Amino acid sequence: MHEQTSLRWPRYRDLALAAGLAFACLLGGFQPSGHITLDVVLLLCAFAAPFTRGRWPLLTVATITAALAVCAFRPTLPTGSVALAPFAAYVARRHLPSPHRDLITAALFVGDIVALTLISPTLTALTLAERAPYIAWSVTLLTAASLFGELRRRAEETAEKELQARLERQREEFERASEEQRAHLAREIHDIVTHSLTVIVAQADGALYAGAPDNAARTETKDEALRTIAKVGRDSLKQMRGVVGLLRGAEQRPVTPLVENLDIDQLVATSRAGGLDVDCTTHGQPPAGLAPATTLAVQRIIQESLTNALKHGTGTAQLTVDWNEDNVIVRTTNPIPPRGTLPSPGTGLQGMQERASLIDGFVTAAPTETNTWVTEATIPLRRTDAPREVAQ
Template sequence: MRERSDFWRRLDTRWLDVGITATLLVVPFVSFGIALQGGDLFNAVLIVPLVLRRKAPVVMFSAICVLLLAQTIVFDGPRYGDIALLFGLYAIAAYGPAWAVWGGLVAGILGAAIASTAWGVGAPEDIAGTTYRFVLLSTLVVASWLLGFLARTRRAYVASLEQRAEQLERDAEQQAQIATAAERARIAREMHDVVAHSLSVMVVQADGALYAADKRPEFALETLHTISETGRASLVEMRKLLGLLRGDDDGVELAPMPGASDIAEMVDQLRASGLAVELSVMGNLARLDSPTGLTVYRIVQEALTNTLKHGGPGVTAAVDLRVTTDSVRIQVDDDGRGGTTPDDGQGHGILGMRERIAVHAGEVEAGPRPGGGFRVRAVVPAPAVAG
């Protein structure tokens, strides 16, 4: 449809003016006879400039005005070719520069006055006849000019609509790019949390299995089994995240993302790996909506992952969750040496927690706690649990 519209515009620009001019020329040369007489030739000369009505409207209109001024001197009355003035007025109003639009109207009315006076010379009813001719010609002039001006206004309106549509299309494309970048950042945070937590658990379990391999082989086998389960679970969760990046639908159903209700299972997994963790929950975590529940889960997961990585041997941790009417309050404490461990610059856990909290306009604090150890405290607004 758009290709057809563009084709019609090209056809309208290139050939419509030629067609109009040729059609107007048919009348003096065919209707009045093939033989070229002086009057018929002058009619043709008046009409021919209309070929330029769109390409050079000022030149076209100026040529017609000069020829019409000469007509009032040479001929004693109107001629068929005078119709060129009406087409010229339309063209100058529709396609001419801004300064020429009103100049064309003034020139047309002035020409009507000159023609009315010149054609009435010698007539007994000079005043009445001249007035009648002037009103009639001025009406035709204004009508032709007004049609051109309306066409100009409509064309400008359509152009503004097209420009606005193009701007909206560009804005939509930019918004899509911003949304894509935000989604990639979100998935990157999820991937970091999954990989960091799972690998930290697996490293701790592997160290324990290596230590017990000689003295307690049965414990080493049990630990290796736990490592295997942790790795499989991590692969499943990573597959869920990577599935969001696929552009096709292969019919594979993806499991839901973890939520606050899954924190207990995560804590049990960490206990099985050797980390002593106490979990205290006040309120119903199942009432949280999915985004809030995922944020709470990831904050607790990241805090305990940091405990595994930096807490040192024999560390213990405590997780306290409180669901209030308008928020979820999280506090994760450990008694390890994480508060005194220098930052190696390789981790993004605290930054990831701050980014997650920023999405919900919440608060997060992370740092050494009084008496030793490390503390993560966060407040996640949760309007969905109100009431």
Template sequence: MPHRIPRPTRRDVALAAALAGVLLPPTAVMMLLPLSSPAGPVIVALASAAHVALCWRSTRPGVVLPVVLACLAGAAAMSGLAVLVPSALLLLVALQAAAAQGDRRLALVVAVLAPCGAALLYGRDPMIARSAFGPSAWMLALLLLALCSAAVAMGLQRRAELRSARLTAEALGLERRGRQLRIEQAEAAERARIARDLHDVLAHALTVVVAQARVARFAAARPEAETALDRVEETARDALRDLRGTLRTLRSAEDARIPPPGLAEVDDLLGRMRGLGLVVDRHVQGAPRALGTATELAVHRVLQEALTNALRHGGGVLLWTEVWGEDQLVIRLSNDIPASAGSTAGTGAGLPGMRERLAAIGGALSIDADDGFTLHLRVPAPVRERSVR
């Protein structure tokens, strides 16, 4: 596939046209009037080609500089007087563009060699030598070297500005991507939290419903059946209320009017589980106190999951030891669930969620299923004045 020449920009075309309108007419006058040989029209043609090449100053600066240099060198080779024509200033524009957006090394080499070569051709031109026209060769070399050096310096400064702007744009892009990534991570964490809440609510409610439906089925028309069905209805209603409250947080945080459960609701939870037939022997040491909304919600959900598992597996008497220390709360739940049942409960979907909840608030959870089933829960509990019970 042939390489396509990039289209020049409007800005470069406008600049090339402006320079051609200013520099090319006096160049033509200088080359066509004094010279009667064919060199005059050829030099004007080469200067015109250099002006046209300048249209790609920004898109192909590494090509424009050699083309402009070749055109001006060819003109100077035909007549040393061509070094002084106004169109020779195009070399400075090409040098600046190459140093800014092209090959810096090429621009530096041309900035040193071009003035020396132009001064040499100028000094050896017979017409200039006979007429004693213009400055001496060495003065012209110094002047051209100064001009070329200034053009390269301006190009290098522009190059630094462009690089700084590019780095700033990249930094802003990275910042935007990082901000978007943090937003996505926060949304993912919120979805995971809501999923854990839904799991805890539905697992607890469905366990109660299944247990009470089993009781109702065996009780048939006895009074126990009506009691079991009442508990099914109550549990389903509570689960529906919790589910609605959780779903509100998905739609809008302002719609979430139901406060999350905490330690103050643990007694109600324990009462419901005892009413479902779970035997719990609870011992509390130390003074209970407020732990903060996030910590209390995590503890409540973990206890709800643990009691639900104990009810599901029918583990006899559940021993509950609750120790309030100076800086932490430790809860130990143990019963005589067989090792197989305890292992099943410990590897269920609820255990990773419980550990994640406690880890998020600086707590820890451990399971011991070697002899029965024991759950150790530990959370930070700094001393506060307000009591929760």
């Protein structure tokens, strides 16, 4: 309803303005025989001008100017010219581009003064002192109409510039949000795929090179490896479906986080099944109502730390989780070969650092002098989602 009213308002306004200009042309009545045609033309120009000014402003101003120029030679000056001349000046200042509006405005002022001073038979019969009030009044009307049109045009230009600036800011915010979302998806896919494939590869290698002395034991080892691979694959597929859900439309996007509950025991069990001997120690308990972003960050950091220990370590790792009043400290320690390849500061470590920084935490990862790799993350505890949270 509001939109329909806003669309009708310009039409009603133009109709009222057309009626006012036409009424001004009729105030003096039609002139004697021989000038009725000019009166009709002037009346039609006055009525049509409000409807054509927006679409054809130059044609509108040119038509009004031509009609006024012809009327200037009439024995009596028509009353409609008093209204049409300022209206033409208003249209020129508001709707015409530069330099057309400046040239036409100057032409209107010069033509008005020349017509009233030298051409119009009605005023040329008067003395200069008697003509001065008419000229001053006409110039004042033209000036007021020109200023009004100029102010309206500048206001519209300012509003348009502000709109363009807002649209540009929204575009930049959208691009920034898209970059953050892509980075979030990249971290999720990396954490899920890397951890799962590491376990699967370790299990496959273990089954392939199992040194069981009899066929029954060898078969049992391979069956256990296949069961672990199947379980890890199903869990990874479930998490990947959650990541893919982020790419769907808003009406299809899941409202639950990718990780609903923090399950450290399951992470440790999966890593052990992959061949990593994990010694897990937990101090304290996670608080109730832990924010989804915090839950997801702790889950992924533990997962990535154990994955790195399995890939680059010697097969053992020590995981310590300390739940404090204000934060949780996750520390993973694993031996590395004396001349082995250290974990490179690639997407895994970078992903942990980025994930922690999103909720005002931090991660450190470095080797020690005793050939031990230590990864430590400090995550603030939040019971409600923070404004910076992007994990869903």
